[in-house]
Amino acid sequence: MVGNEEQRVRLVDWLKGWKRGSKAALLVGPPGTGKTTAVHLLAERFGLNLVDLNASDTRTRDALGKRVGEVLSSESLLAERTLVFLDEIDGLSGRSDYGAVEFIRDSIKESSNPIAMAANDPDSENVRKLYDSAVVFRFMPPPPREVEMYLRMVAEREGVKVEEGRLRDIVEASAGDMRYALNALQSGVSGYKEREMTAAEAINSFFGSQDRSEALRALRAYPGQPREKLADIFHSVLRSGLGEEEIVRALRAISEADVMLGRMVRGKDWRLLRYFDSMLALGLKDAIGGRRLRYAQDFLPWPLQLRVWNDSRKIREICSLAGRRLRKSRRGAAVQDFPYMMAMCASKAFREEMMRSLNLDETYEKLIAREAGRAAA
Amino acid sequence: MKLVVGSWFSLPRLGTEEFRSMMKAGVRYEKGMGFMLTPGTDMREAVHLIERAIGERVELYLRCYVCLKEACGSCEYLDVCDRRSVSPMCLCREHSSSDGSFEAYVSAFEKNLAE
Numbered sequence: 001m002v003g004n005e006e007q008r009v010r011l012v013d014w015l016k017g018w019k020r021g022s023k024a025a026l027l028v029g030p031p032g033t034g035k036t037t038a039v040h041l042l043a044e045r046f047g048l049n050l051v052d053l054n055a056s057d058t059r060t061r062d063a064l065g066k067r068v069g070e071v072l073s074s075e076s077l078l079a080e081r082t083l084v085f086l087d088e089i090d091g092l093s094g095r096s097d098y099g100a101v102e103f104i105r106d107s108i109k110e111s112s113n114p115i116a117m118a119a120n121d122p123d124s125e126n127v128r129k130l131y132d133s134a135v136v137f138r139f140m141p142p143p144p145r146e147v148e149m150y151l152r153m154v155a156e157r158e159g160v161k162v163e164e165g166r167l168r169d170i171v172e173a174s175a176g177d178m179r180y181a182l183n184a185l186q187s188g189v190s191g192y193k194e195r196e197m198t199a200a201e202a203i204n205s206f207f208g209s210q211d212r213s214e215a216l217r218a219l220r221a222y223p224g225q226p227r228e229k230l231a232d233i234f235h236s237v238l239r240s241g242l243g244e245e246e247i248v249r250a251l252r253a254i255s256e257a258d259v260m261l262g263r264m265v266r267g268k269d270w271r272l273l274r275y276f277d278s279m280l281a282l283g284l285k286d287a288i289g290g291r292r293l294r295y296a297q298d299f300l301p302w303p304l305q306l307r308v309w310n311d312s313r314k315i316r317e318i319c320s321l322a323g324r325r326l327r328k329s330r331r332g333a334a335v336q337d338f339p340y341m342m343a344m345c346a347s348k349a350f351r352e353e354m355m356r357s358l359n360l361d362e363t364y365e366k367l368i369a370r371e372a373g374r375a376a377a
Numbered sequence: 378m379k380l381v382v383g384s385w386f387s388l389p390r391l392g393t394e395e396f397r398s399m400m401k402a403g404v405r406y407e408k409g410m411g412f413m414l415t416p417g418t419d420m421r422e423a424v425h426l427i428e429r430a431i432g433e434r435v436e437l438y439l440r441c442y443v444c445l446k447e448a449c450g451s452c453e454y455l456d457v458c459d460r461r462s463v464s465p466m467c468l469c470r471e472h473s474s475s476d477g478s479f480e481a482y483v484s485a486f487e488k489n490l491a492e
Contacts, residue, residue, distance in 0.1 A: 002482065003463075003464040004464045005416070005442055005464070005466050005486055005489065006416035006417055006464075006465070006466070007464075008486070009486075009489055009490055012490055033464075139464070140462060140463055140464040140465070141462065141463050141464065142463065142464050143439060143454070143458055143460070143463040143464065143467040143468075144452075144454035144457065144458050144463075145448070145452060145454060145467050145468045145470075145473040146442075146464075146467060146468055146473070146482075148454075148473060148474075149468055149472075149473040149474070149478050149479060149482065150479065152474070152478075153478070153479040168453070171454070172454070172457050176463055
């Protein structure tokens with residue numbers, strides 16, 4: 001990596017001098033300045049196990065406690081040390097009743113392992129609350145010449161020839177955001193907005209692309225929202241007539257992109273949008289190989305769509321009722337319990353008992369039997 | 378006024394508050410030598426304070442991390458680089474575009490780490 005040399009040396013000194021009760025490290029600075037990379041390299045240099053947690057995915061005290069509580073309080077029998085890294089702590093829930101920031105502050109005092117944290121916004125309320133408990137490392141964007149030198153090195157190692165003018169365009173457009181610069185170098189895009197296409201043109205151009213960079217450009221040229229783009233690709237894949245294995249791989253790639261999109265929307269982390277297209281382009285092109293699919297809209301006949309809609313409404317209702325009985329959210333019940341419940345419904349006695357205890361009427365019977373059969377298969 | 382990070386410079390006599398603000402921004406001071414902007418200085422704040430103290434615009438120049446020579450004079454990015462907001466060490470033309478530049482940069486970093 002390049003840039004922030006002084007801060008990186010300080011970071012190494014911080015870890016060398018760290019002992020139980022010492023302050024944590026708090027790296028603050030704009031995206032793409034190397035905060036996360038610096039921590040990863042630090043762990044590698046000192047041979048530490050790295051427990052890496054994106055704090056904006058685990059936003060409350062309880063969730064954080066479950067994920068890292070044990071690591072913070074335990075020491076390895078083999079005398080191995082662990083570096084706990086909480087990334088994007090400015091994404092933690094700011095509400096005091098969630099207590100995530102307080103949990104981190106308490107943990108820093110008692111942890112038997114060093115804790116490093118990173119945040120983009122030095123002025124966010126959460127970050128300011130942690131200043132007293134941490135040594136602060138301010139990361140700045142590396143200057144253009146360092147970015148250029150790094151890109152040139154990467155291109156050389158990858159055996160890619162980049163024109164001087166284009167390299168300079170990328171350096172200037174990146175404004176010190178190394179992540180952007182590397183993505184732009186990889187995709188051949190240098191900060192210019194792509195020509196807008198219609199949805200059909202963009203999707204067809206994506207499926208017909210010869211390489212990943214062309215695929216990425218086509219996805220970026222899609223005129224609608226990411227959710228619409230994903231839906232269009234989903235329908236096109238389903239109507240494509242791909243073989244079973246290919247379709248499973250393709251749907252998995254779409255599903256992973258969908259999960260990422262969901263996280264972005266929930267965490268309002270729009271910066272991740274720039275990776276959404278890359279993830280989709282890479283995953284899907286690998287999944288479908290060289291097959292040339294065509295753009296297609298909703299593929300299901302109306303009666304079937306209606307049945308899917310009805311089924312999903314009923315499944316939501318079952319999960320909601322089960323969640324109430326199990327004292328958890330509908331989503332929790334859907335993810336953790338519903339598949340097992342359906343597997344156990346293969347037994348008629350269990351099925352009847354479950355329907356009775358959840359007060360489900362006979363209109364649910366067919367659906368449960370179908371889901372039970374699917375789970376058993 | 379041209380200021381190079383890591384070089385001493387002098388300022389007209391400052392008031393207590395101004396001097397205190399300067400120290401708070403991480404500007405180094407030694408009697409007999411004067412002031413110095415270091416890589417640990419909050420450049421934006423320091424330059425703002427200096428500009429106010431001297432009443433003229435400050436041009437900030439960075440040094441090359443490998444050879445420590447002033448790096449900005451011949452830089453092709455001079456017009457687009459906001460030197461108050463970037464990380465405070467840079468590279469000269471020789472150490473940014475010649476063969477083995479990255480290796481020289483990594484060696485310089487390792488040397489700094491060992492000191």
